[in-house]
Amino acid sequence: xxxxxxxxxxxDGVADDAALEMVAAARKIDAEAPLTALVVGDGADLDKVxxxxxxxxxxxxxxxxxxxxxxxxxxxRKMLVNILxxxxxxxxxxxxxxMDLSPGLSIKLDVPFLSDVVDIEALEGSSLKIVRxxxxxxxxxxxxxxIGDGVVINVRPGAFKAEDAAGAAGEVVxxxxxxxxxxxxxxxxEVVEAEVxxxxxxxxxVLVSIGRGIEDExxxxxxxxxxxxxxxxxxxxxPIVDAKWMxxxxxxxxxxxxxxxxxxxxxxISGSFQHLGGLKGSPFIIAVNKNPxxxxxxxxxxxxxxxxxxxxxELTEKIQEM
Amino acid sequence: xxxxVCVKRVPDTAENEIEVNSDGxxxxxDDLVYSVNEWDNYAVEEALQIRDKVGGSVTVxxxxxxxxxxxxxxxxxxxxxxxxxxxDDAFEGSDGRGxxxxxxAAVEKGNYDxxxxxxxxxxxxxxxxGMLAAMLDRPFAxxxxxxxxxxxxxxxxxxxxxxxxxxxNEIDLPCVLSIQTGINEPRYVGIRGxxxxxxxxxxxxxxxxxxxxxxxxxxxGAKVRRLEYFVPDLGEGAEILEGSTEEVIEKLIEILKAxxxxx
Ligand SMILES: Cc1cc2nc3c(=O)[nH]c(=O)nc-3n(C[C@H](O)[C@H](O)[C@H](O)COP(=O)(O)OP(=O)(O)OC[C@H]3O[C@@H](n4cnc5c(N)ncnc54)[C@H](O)[C@@H]3O)c2cc1C
Ligand SMILES: Nc1ncnc2c1ncn2[C@@H]1O[C@H](COP(=O)(O)O)[C@@H](O)[C@H]1O
Numbered sequence: 001x002x003x004x005x006x007x008x009x010x011x012d013g014v015a016d017d018a019a020l021e022m023v024a025a026a027r028k029i030d031a032e033a034p035l036t037a038l039v040v041g042d043g044a045d046l047d048k049v050x051x052x053x054x055x056x057x058x059x060x061x062x063x064x065x066x067x068x069x070x071x072x073x074x075x076x077r078k079m080l081v082n083i084l085x086x087x088x089x090x091x092x093x094x095x096x097x098x099m100d101l102s103p104g105l106s107i108k109l110d111v112p113f114l115s116d117v118v119d120i121e122a123l124e125g126s127s128l129k130i131v132r133x134x135x136x137x138x139x140x141x142x143x144x145x146x147i148g149d150g151v152v153i154n155v156r157p158g159a160f161k162a163e164d165a166a167g168a169a170g171e172v173v174x175x176x177x178x179x180x181x182x183x184x185x186x187x188x189x190e191v192v193e194a195e196v197x198x199x200x201x202x203x204x205x206v207l208v209s210i211g212r213g214i215e216d217e218x219x220x221x222x223x224x225x226x227x228x229x230x231x232x233x234x235x236x237x238x239p240i241v242d243a244k245w246m247x248x249x250x251x252x253x254x255x256x257x258x259x260x261x262x263x264x265x266x267x268x269i270s271g272s273f274q275h276l277g278g279l280k281g282s283p284f285i286i287a288v289n290k291n292p293x294x295x296x297x298x299x300x301x302x303x304x305x306x307x308x309x310x311x312x313x314e315l316t317e318k319i320q321e322m
Numbered sequence: 323x324x325x326x327v328c329v330k331r332v333p334d335t336a337e338n339e340i341e342v343n344s345d346g347x348x349x350x351x352d353d354l355v356y357s358v359n360e361w362d363n364y365a366v367e368e369a370l371q372i373r374d375k376v377g378g379s380v381t382v383x384x385x386x387x388x389x390x391x392x393x394x395x396x397x398x399x400x401x402x403x404x405x406x407x408x409x410d411d412a413f414e415g416s417d418g419r420g421x422x423x424x425x426x427a428a429v430e431k432g433n434y435d436x437x438x439x440x441x442x443x444x445x446x447x448x449x450x451x452g453m454l455a456a457m458l459d460r461p462f463a464x465x466x467x468x469x470x471x472x473x474x475x476x477x478x479x480x481x482x483x484x485x486x487x488x489x490x491n492e493i494d495l496p497c498v499l500s501i502q503t504g505i506n507e508p509r510y511v512g513i514r515g516x517x518x519x520x521x522x523x524x525x526x527x528x529x530x531x532x533x534x535x536x537x538x539x540x541x542x543g544a545k546v547r548r549l550e551y552f553v554p555d556l557g558e559g560a561e562i563l564e565g566s567t568e569e570v571i572e573k574l575i576e577i578l579k580a581x582x583x584x585x
Binding site (some may be wrong): 072073074077088095096097099100101102103104105106107108110113114115118129131132133134135136138139140141142143144145146184185186187188189190191192193194205212230231232238239241242243244248249251254255256257258262263265270275284285286287289292293297298300301302303304305306310311314315319320322 | 333335336339340341342349354417418419422441444445446447448449450451452453455457458460461462463464465478480481482483484485486487488489490491492493494497503504507545546547548549550551552553554559561562563566567570571572574575578581582583584585
């Protein structure tokens, strides 16, 4: 079995939750395979990340330098192609960095790419069987791939249960000198922070959240009326923001806000992982959706199969009568 | 600026309930409504806006069967100057890498300054754009939600990153960008617009025209293979409230009260 490499995402000296989840995924591929953490960045904080990675992996490759101060996927790809051995199995988080890095990395390493993997089922010989989702989570697929010559695997954040960092006492090896030529046609300029909106949905105890099922901008009213009746705040899924019907600051999800309400009402939301990724602290989820097979019903506590345009106004009316 | 936009014909998830077929070999394809992949529509709109600002042309391209012509035509009705359909029995069953390889061969037959893809399509892989860029050895940026033409050598692009923050980059032309939804407001295409482009010719190119060895693409060349489709059994799932609407509402109000959902 080839070596497994885990690319450790980190910020301000702290490894992301996804790091230990990927360690768990690596163990599921092959519990015996030697495991190496890739810790890339710049500055004093990097050693702290190496320490955290060393607790979970037998080896840590540290790559530091000014060029890595911001994780520019084009620069990091070049470095990885320079340092990785043949037949490496490389695990990367399927976040906005992993989506930027991995498809191209797989081409440059000339190995297959497995995107957004949610489960690993078996390795038989060099044939790996994994599970993915398609159509926004409506169906799953079992997928096979020969990883004998290596592979790049993007692992969905949150899909694997993090393995305890069990004092692996990994050895840290500084690979910075091997980074090689990093010249590339894309230069990082700056990060522009998201605008702050009029309402802070992250502070709300109860959210009435609407998705594409609301169908029309005018219908948003019915969610606002329900929210007013129960003392909640209105939030939404991404298509509502893309359509410019609500402000970006109202969007729940990985590319929007992370919320932790006590009760979350999902109205006409299908339940994609990017949306659910914004829900923290296991709120009580009530889903109303006209499709009984909508993925949201798999994570919700209570479900109503109905048309929100008819159901919600009736619900509001009953509450107002109380 | 000559821009190529890669578009895919996909089942419209807003119009269909996607289900697994009886033997788990595919989704149920009977009576599916198809449309252009949502992300690709934003990519085409962005290309049109750039062209209208700095001049040049927009070509839309798709790998698919003859039905994919309808999405090419739709995007031409939006304003694209031309379309190319890449179609061959040998292309069927391609994995992401195969699709990227087919597109690469077509790109090399043209002379494009900028290539746009959508960030992701129906199978959620988000891979073709990055693969195509690497095959062409051109700079790439994914999840682009802002494009500014600096001059004929470079662009300033914003990438959407976690939390709705935006990462600004400078990128050299020619390059490949994958476009995120919300970057613009795609224009509406009416039936009249479609009629206007109905008679325009859309050339079809196959493996032979593109100089592609059929064994490297399609089913034959795929390294990543779907074994089956299934619906996962994720524990208990929601308690579905049953009864008349009135009864459901009554139950729901009780639950809301119990959970602190009504103030
Ligand atoms: C990098 C990236 C980041 C992303 N970040 C986010 C994010 O932060 N937040 C986010 O939400 N998404 C995000 N997305 C998009 C995400 O993948 C989904 O496309 C999106 O969450 C779908 O929103 P939806 O559930 O409202 O729409 P759909 O998936 O279209 O679902 C609509 C649902 O409404 C139901 N419905 C329709 N009409 C009615 C009706 N009248 N009554 C009742 N039910 C009805 C349908 O059955 C369906 O289940 C991101 C995607 C990418 C690629
Ligand atoms: N068959 C295809 N024909 C043309 N473009 C495609 C095709 N498949 C994928 N793409 C492009 O690649 C993007 C990402 O798709 P995917 O990597 O399949 O998630 C899409 O938004 C399209 O722009």
